[in-house]
Amino acid sequence: MTAYWSIADTVRNIVSGEITATVLVETMLDRIGKLDDKLGAYLTIDKAGALGQAAAIDQKRKAGQPLGALVGVPISLKDNLVTKDLVTTAASKILDGWVPPYDATVVAKLRAAGAIILGKTNMDEFGMGSSTERSAYQPTKNPWDTARVPGGSSGGSAVAVAAGMCVGSLGTDTGGSIRQPAAFCGTVGLKPTYGRVSRWGVIAFASSLDQVGPITRTVADAAALLQVICGHDPRDATSLDTPVPSFREALGGDVKGLRIGIPAEYFGGDIDPQIRAAIERAVAALVERGADTVDINLPHTELALPAYYLVAPAEASSNLSRYDGIRYGKRVDATDLLEMYSKTRGAGFGPEVKRRIMLGTYALRSGYYDAYYRKAQQIRALIKKDFDKAFRFCDVVLTPTTPTAAFEIGAKATPFEMYLADIFTLSCNLAGLPGISVPCGLTDNNLPVGVQLLGKPLDEATLLRAGQVIESAVGLGDRRPPGAAS
Amino acid sequence: MTTELERMLETWEPVIGLEIHVQLKTRSKAFSPSACEFGAPPNSLTDPLVLGLPGTLPVFNRAALELALRLGVATESQIRARSRFARKHYFYPDLPKGYQISQYDEPLCENGHIDIIADGAIKRVKLQRIHLEEDAGKNTHVGAVSHVDLNRAGVPLVEVVTSPELHSAGDAAELMRSLHRLVRWLDISEADMEKGQLRCDANVSVRIRGEDRLGTRTELKNINSFRFVQNAVENEILRQIRIVESGGRVTRETRLWDANLGQSASMRSKEEANDYRYFPDPDLPPLVVDGAMMGGILRSLPELPVARFERYQRAHGLSADDARLLVSERGLAEYFDALVAAHPGSSSGRTLANWMLTELLGALNAEGKSIEDSAMPPATLAALVELVQNGTISGKIGKEIFEESYKTGEAPLAIVDRRGVRQISDEHLLGEVVDRVVAANPKQAEGYRAGKDQLFGFFVGQVMKETQGRANPVVTSDLLRKRLGR
Numbered sequence: 001m002t003a004y005w006s007i008a009d010t011v012r013n014i015v016s017g018e019i020t021a022t023v024l025v026e027t028m029l030d031r032i033g034k035l036d037d038k039l040g041a042y043l044t045i046d047k048a049g050a051l052g053q054a055a056a057i058d059q060k061r062k063a064g065q066p067l068g069a070l071v072g073v074p075i076s077l078k079d080n081l082v083t084k085d086l087v088t089t090a091a092s093k094i095l096d097g098w099v100p101p102y103d104a105t106v107v108a109k110l111r112a113a114g115a116i117i118l119g120k121t122n123m124d125e126f127g128m129g130s131s132t133e134r135s136a137y138q139p140t141k142n143p144w145d146t147a148r149v150p151g152g153s154s155g156g157s158a159v160a161v162a163a164g165m166c167v168g169s170l171g172t173d174t175g176g177s178i179r180q181p182a183a184f185c186g187t188v189g190l191k192p193t194y195g196r197v198s199r200w201g202v203i204a205f206a207s208s209l210d211q212v213g214p215i216t217r218t219v220a221d222a223a224a225l226l227q228v229i230c231g232h233d234p235r236d237a238t239s240l241d242t243p244v245p246s247f248r249e250a251l252g253g254d255v256k257g258l259r260i261g262i263p264a265e266y267f268g269g270d271i272d273p274q275i276r277a278a279i280e281r282a283v284a285a286l287v288e289r290g291a292d293t294v295d296i297n298l299p300h301t302e303l304a305l306p307a308y309y310l311v312a313p314a315e316a317s318s319n320l321s322r323y324d325g326i327r328y329g330k331r332v333d334a335t336d337l338l339e340m341y342s343k344t345r346g347a348g349f350g351p352e353v354k355r356r357i358m359l360g361t362y363a364l365r366s367g368y369y370d371a372y373y374r375k376a377q378q379i380r381a382l383i384k385k386d387f388d389k390a391f392r393f394c395d396v397v398l399t400p401t402t403p404t405a406a407f408e409i410g411a412k413a414t415p416f417e418m419y420l421a422d423i424f425t426l427s428c429n430l431a432g433l434p435g436i437s438v439p440c441g442l443t444d445n446n447l448p449v450g451v452q453l454l455g456k457p458l459d460e461a462t463l464l465r466a467g468q469v470i471e472s473a474v475g476l477g478d479r480r481p482p483g484a485a486s
Numbered sequence: 487m488t489t490e491l492e493r494m495l496e497t498w499e500p501v502i503g504l505e506i507h508v509q510l511k512t513r514s515k516a517f518s519p520s521a522c523e524f525g526a527p528p529n530s531l532t533d534p535l536v537l538g539l540p541g542t543l544p545v546f547n548r549a550a551l552e553l554a555l556r557l558g559v560a561t562e563s564q565i566r567a568r569s570r571f572a573r574k575h576y577f578y579p580d581l582p583k584g585y586q587i588s589q590y591d592e593p594l595c596e597n598g599h600i601d602i603i604a605d606g607a608i609k610r611v612k613l614q615r616i617h618l619e620e621d622a623g624k625n626t627h628v629g630a631v632s633h634v635d636l637n638r639a640g641v642p643l644v645e646v647v648t649s650p651e652l653h654s655a656g657d658a659a660e661l662m663r664s665l666h667r668l669v670r671w672l673d674i675s676e677a678d679m680e681k682g683q684l685r686c687d688a689n690v691s692v693r694i695r696g697e698d699r700l701g702t703r704t705e706l707k708n709i710n711s712f713r714f715v716q717n718a719v720e721n722e723i724l725r726q727i728r729i730v731e732s733g734g735r736v737t738r739e740t741r742l743w744d745a746n747l748g749q750s751a752s753m754r755s756k757e758e759a760n761d762y763r764y765f766p767d768p769d770l771p772p773l774v775v776d777g778a779m780m781g782g783i784l785r786s787l788p789e790l791p792v793a794r795f796e797r798y799q800r801a802h803g804l805s806a807d808d809a810r811l812l813v814s815e816r817g818l819a820e821y822f823d824a825l826v827a828a829h830p831g832s833s834s835g836r837t838l839a840n841w842m843l844t845e846l847l848g849a850l851n852a853e854g855k856s857i858e859d860s861a862m863p864p865a866t867l868a869a870l871v872e873l874v875q876n877g878t879i880s881g882k883i884g885k886e887i888f889e890e891s892y893k894t895g896e897a898p899l900a901i902v903d904r905r906g907v908r909q910i911s912d913e914h915l916l917g918e919v920v921d922r923v924v925a926a927n928p929k930q931a932e933g934y935r936a937g938k939d940q941l942f943g944f945f946v947g948q949v950m951k952e953t954q955g956r957a958n959p960v961v962t963s964d965l966l967r968k969r970l971g972r
Contacts, residue, residue: 080541081541082539082540082541088540090540095540098540100539100540100541101534101539102534102539102541104541199543200541200542200543201541201542202541203540203541204540204541204769207768207769208768234545235543235545236543236545237543237544237546237769237770237771238543238768238769238770238771314765315768317763318573318575318584318585318765320584321575321577321583321584321585322538322540322582322583322584323584324577324579324584326579326582326634327537327539327582328537328539337579341577361763364575364763364764364765365761365763366761366762366763366764369764373765
């Protein structure tokens with residue numbers, strides 16, 4: 001079925017002429033048209049752009065010109081990735097209708113590889129949230145149970161992928177925003193090592209934590225997208241100038257002798273028993289194929305949440321200063337400058353964004369920097385050290401991606417309850433490590449469960465290899481979300 | 487007014503510190519590829535980063551580092567091997583990101599000094615720091631409408647902060663002149679104050695002489711000429727002393743200097759001051775200066791103006807005024823050094839300086855040219871001076887030869903020979919002329935012998951007339967004395 005083709009199948013079928021890119025894109029657009037009113041994954045659908053790209057690819061193929069690694073693959077992009085001539089809002093009213101004059105590096109790379117951009121996906125405003133309920137435009141529903149959230153902030157991408165409304169998608173992950181929705185929606189989500197993927201053209205939330213990564217239906221698809229978007233970018237001073245390995249070669253390998261670290265701190269009393277059971281099945285699958293488990297400790301884990309909620313809001317309060325109504329985006333006119341600023345920002349930002357701007361502004365106040373931001377950075381260093389030490393005894397760290405499966409829309413009444421939804425994914429960003437969430441079964445309620453693997457810096461390959469073993473043993477296989485039936 | 491100030495200064499001691507911004511002359515901006523130029527059409531020198539568009543990232547232009555380091559080394563500052571960029575936050579339409587990239591607690595240079603030449607003596611002024619930052623744009627107000635021009639936004643600057651140890655408006659102005667001369671000398675800035683390439687804020691306070699504690703300071707902004715530095719600081723000293731003498735207290739505030747009115751007005755009080763919420767910019771890695779880079783800077787550093795000022799007096803016996811004039815621009819000093827090098831006599835510095843400052847600069851000034859435009863190379867001027875010094879031509883003829891050589895570029899000796907104006911020093915040859923002149927004027931000879939001293943000049947004049955001015959005046963006088971018998 002076209003809607004659930006893998007990247008490899010799509011490319012093969014386009015190259016062989018089994019299907020034209022135009023027909024494929026028309027099929028996908030048709031499916032989006034049928035499903036997305038219900039699911040709300042897309043903020044913008046670029047029908048004309050996608051058909052234009054498809055026609056160009058068909059032309060190229062006819063002319064016998066070289067075709068890229070992702071030729072004809074219909075993808076979606078989280079709406080905080082800047083796309084030339086295509087509205088980009090980060091799901092905020094303050095950027096309502098903003099049409100960027102340039103492409104993010106990852107977008108340019110995808111285009112160059114022949115991928116076709118179907119549209120931009122919904123998210124929590126500026127990435128601030130774990131349920132996509134904080135979008136200024138619309139809610140997004142989990143296709144496994146439309147009364148439940150898809151997770152967030154890259155919820156639109158996860159839903160578009162899970163429901164077959166694109167082949168793959170790019171999200172961003174600041175504290176779990178790729179892995180958590182991937183887990184909730186039964187998809188694969190990978191956050192690369194900090195610096196692996198360029199942030200040029202990624203609308204900043206927290207600069208020292210943000211990273212772009214793939215959300216896909218399979219580990220192999222994640223590897224294929226990652227391959228294209230990785231690499232040094234001179235336009236991002238935090239981008240790493242290190243060689244990118246062949247991720248495809250990492251796939252299909254065995255896990256014999258692979259040491260799986262099981263951190264006690266991630267298996268406390270708060271985990272849903274069904275999640276725990278699914279995770280244990282994933283561990284068992286790895287062990288059955290020759291991996292060893294190692295009990296490890298990550299003693300500063302409980303400090304990750306407070307540290308994250310100082311660092312991320314502090315950087316966000318700074319990054320969001322540019323939305324002042326002067327040069328682009330929303331402006332509310334007023335009689336003087338100060339009033340214009342406060343009215344524009346008051347009307348343009350949603351409540352969660354304002355909360356975090358205030359948190360961050362408070363943390364950076366003169367005289368409080370040492371007590372908050374600096375202290376949080378010191379905790380980051382301790383968390384990083386925990387992992388450095390753990391990786392002397394193991395090759396990957398395995399944890400649940402989330403403490404529970406997808407929760408019901410509106411269930412998290414207070415901001416703090418919502419913040420706890422990311423408890424297992426924050427450390428990875430604070431330490432700058434790569435992390436992947438892979439589906440490892442369903443709960444009794446038919447809700448997906450994700451297992452998280454955290455790797456050594458730059459060792460995405462091992463995550464993909466181990467992830468694929470889990471996928472083939474306890475993954476969802478051909479089970480598709482009921483909400484995706486058209 | 488001056489007398490009032492003089493009386494006050496017997497009791498009160500002004501304390502002044504300067505914060506000086508210097509635009510560095512790089513081709514492109516500090517963190518993006520747009521060009522740095524003065525006078526381009528508004529907003530023509532912008533790019534996505536300069537406009538503060540979402541998703542853009544700064545990448546530091548290392549050319550600016552090289553220039554800043556030259557100043558750091560020239561002021562014998564301590565250079566930080568790893569300095570950091572920090573964000574300084576405030577909202578203003580000319581600041582597109584809502585923060586300025588600057589340096590805060592880890593600046594590039596600290597504890598340097600600048601030597602100023604005040605009243606012919608050298609005074610050392612300590613520098614607290616020199617740090618790198620980006621310039622803001624420019625707002626202009628037309629009636630009720632404000633326009634923002636971002637051409638200047640992102641131009642690299644160094645901010646030079648002196649210790650509060652200047653004690654007169656004159657010294658403050660002199661420090662500005664010294665820094666102006668130094669940055670031009672080092673070729674790191676055009677430092678044209680009219681174009682805003684060199685700008686100054688002054689912190690001023692007063693205290694009773696002998697007191698250690700500093701008084702309450704005010705910050706004067708918008709001082710954009712050397713004369714205004716003098717005027718604004720003097721005006722502020724007077725204003726503050728008047729306040730404290732009449733029993734009042736100086737308010738901590740920022741004041742704006744109005745050069746047309748010749749007075750300052752309060753801009754904002756301490757309470758209204760911004761909390762800049764500095765924190766290290768997470769988009770920019772630490773700025774690393776390695777040994778090789780420092781070595782290159784040290785090797786390429788020219789001899790500095792104050793060192794040359796001393797050397798010209800010590801080694802060449804120049805007056806302080808001449809030495810000061812020669813070090814006012816690097817081109818003058820370099821011309822002078824080349825002149826000395828091209829001249830065979832080692833003790834002729836004063837004579838060479840005289841010829842250069844009087845004849846050459848006189849001629850250049852008359853044409854509105856600078857020393858760099860001089861068509862007369864140092865070797866030519868040196869050769870001319872040598873012709874005068876070794877008696878080939880007289881000083882008077884020398885000036886005529888200079889004029890012709892300056893105009894035509896012909897070698898001085900060639901002009902001398904063509905014109906046949908070599909000085910006659912031969913005693914035998916001159917003796918014959920003297921004999922003729924004395925014989926032809928018996929009355930005057932008699933008069934002179936009878937005691938009319940003033941007639942000696944008549945005989946010299948007659949000899950000069952006979953020889954078309956070529957007679958060596960010293961030899962002529964000797965011979966005349968002998969012949970006239972006195």
